[in-house]
Amino acid sequence: MNPQVEDQMELISQFYPGIYTQLEPQQGEAKPRRRRKKSKGEASSGGTRKRKLTPEQVDLLELNFGDEHKLESERKDRLASELGLDPRQVAVWFQNRRARWKCKKMEEEYSRLKTEHESAVIEKCRLETEVLKLKEQLTEAEKEKQRLLERGDGGSSNSASPSFSMEAMDPPFLWEFGMEGLEAIFHLPGNNYIHGIEWVNSPYEMLLEKF
DNA sequence: CGGGTTGGGAGGTTACATCA
DNA sequence: GTGATGTAACCTCCCAACCC
Structure with a gap:
């Protein structure tokens, strides 16, 4: 075990006796689930107490989490002994880390979908504006065509010009x-x-x- | 095959530590 | 002192693998 970590643990143990008893599991002994103490007084007088993992421990755990989010038994035990932690602590850390990772992923996904949605809304507005502009142009063209027909040869139906009709140009026509x-x-x-x-x-x- | 046991994951909760 | 936040530890439920 890292001597520095050991020193820290010893120091903390002096102030919080019983805090590290979990690090020395009694071999062969059944480990009943620890019920959390509800009263703060009890917790500080020898009951189960939370302790923060050292940055070195967290670093190594993070490194391992980066490799693989799931924790097989063998890896758990190896990590636990490397870190001087109870295998249970390593398992708990991985459980919590997976939960945080999932939460973060959800936030990222939400943010991505939100951006996508906003872009789609903007594009929709742009296209709607475009449709309006095109309709205006078509109206003008139609008017111009009428003017020319009235002024010109009386309007041959076999004209080479494209045959437009306003009914036909109504959306969703354009996009189909x-x-x-x-x-x-x-x-x-x-x-x-x-x-x-x-x-x-x-x-x-x-x-x-x-x- | 069916039932009991065990280990591990997900999701949620609680309690504690820390900080503004 | 206090509320907000982060996180270690825990609980419950579920599922798969294994054994008898």
Whole structure:
């Protein structure tokens, strides 16, 4: 045993007699479960008393916990003798450590899910705004088309221009077809120029920019 | 196969130590 | 002195392995 630890234990034993009796289990003796004392007075006068593990003991325990969270019998006994602790103490430490680890994992998971949720909400808002913008653009395009038809040749139904309809453009229409669907819907001639309207910043291209 | 025993894990609680 | 917090020790329940 580490001499420094031994010194500390001896010192503490002087002030709290009986505190380390658990370190010397009587071989072959049945070990009944210790009932905790309820009164503080009893605890300080020789009953079971909590003691803090030394930083060295905690370090080694942590090191072992890092290797493997579960504790087989053999490893427990080996660790206990290395640390000068009762195997029961080592087992208890591992139990508590696993509980703390799980708790921490839960907190991390919660925090990760919260961030994910927040990002999803932001993305949803962005997409909703995008949909509104696109609908506005389509309305404008529809109006422009009407103006051109009224001013021009009277509106041939065999026109080469894409046939838009506001009913068809209502969501969820846009999102049901994927990118190929969008491309088909917004298919444009090579010069991006239809009936005097420049489509350089077409809704489709705006969408592509976003993705 | 069924029942008893044992060891160990999870989850929860209690009691003590420490600190602001 | 006191409330909050961390943690060692404990309790209870459950499950798997083993033995008879």
